[in-house]
Amino acid sequence: MDVTKLRVGFVTERGLVEHMKKNSGAERLRLEFRQNCKLFLLKMVSKLFEKAPLKYPLVRNLSVLDPRALLKSKEVSTRKLTTVLRLLVETGRIEDKCCDEIIREFGHFYDHSLMSASDSFRDFNPHSGRLDEFYQEHLSNKAECRHLWEVVKLVLVLSHGQASVERGFSVNKEVIVENLKEHSLIAQRVINDHVHSVGGLLNIAYTKELLLSAASARQKYLDVP
Incomplete structure (x- = not known):
């Protein structure tokens, strides 16, 4: 990151300009100030990532349940779902013998149900719609996707705290x-x-x-x- 292009805010920028006018050697201090701002931002973001659940592979791959992202690529979505299933197997949440059937059901759901209802997936609004209700509507009544629906219900409750x-x-x-x-x-x-x-x-x-x-x-x- 070029520190000279770092935005520090209008008031701060104006103060730096006025300080440079009054002091001949202020350019070095100005660069040091921007460098410190850069270090602060990097450390703050690093700390946020340490505390954020995004550091867990399961959470990152749960983006497969985002209807808008799901619609973009079947290959990417299948890869993420496979990772989710592997992690669930490792923690004893599901049996490994069920995974192939779940992947098959996902492929069938993607090729048929999702494509026929692509507008509802594309227009899904997480601010006004509930993900559990959305998949309840699109998955729960399909017998051919019953194993996939069980996995979706399982992972949707992971974010519920106490x-x-x-x-x-x-x-x-x-x-x-x-x-x-x-x-x-x-x-x-x-x-x-x-x-x-x-x-x-x-x-x-x-x-x-x-x-x-x-x-x-x-x-x-x-x-x-």
């Missing part, structure tokens, strides 16, 4: 009171999860059935033996 489970413990702690029965706790959690899923109380659809059920809740409670 954050949602731990948040659930916090919610339970907030709603639990004395003499609270299990069914009451479950009901409150269902309500809480639904409110979060729709984006808040203002987005809840208050249907006629819901209002009638709420109005008769007290009577239902009294009728319980």
Whole structure:
């Protein structure tokens, strides 16, 4: 990287120019400053790669599940899937005798289902669409791809951490009171999860059935033996 072409920002660049006008030997300091900026960027990126999951071969090859990348090359996608299968075999997640069948099913899926639905793969938007729902639609109902679908489901859960489970413990702690029965706790959690899923109380659809059920809740409670 040519340090003279390194962009340090408008304000910083302006300050360097003004400093050079006032000091005759400022050119050397200017180059040293840019060199230090370069070293900082290199070390920062290196540190990010150390912490990023991209350092793992499995994560890098999971790009085979990106519908947009999948459409570009069957050969590259098959090679990445083969690497994923090898790593899953090494960790005991699948049996090696199933791999050839999975590769065959992938080839059949690519040549038939993918090509016939290429527009949906090309237009997939990861910001508004869910990958699990996408493959649920394109794979789950195809008996000829059942082994491939099992592998897709297996690798899609790898990125799921424990954050949602731990948040659930916090919610339970907030709603639990004395003499609270299990069914009451479950009901409150269902309500809480639904409110979060729709984006808040203002987005809840208050249907006629819901209002009638709420109005008769007290009577239902009294009728319980």
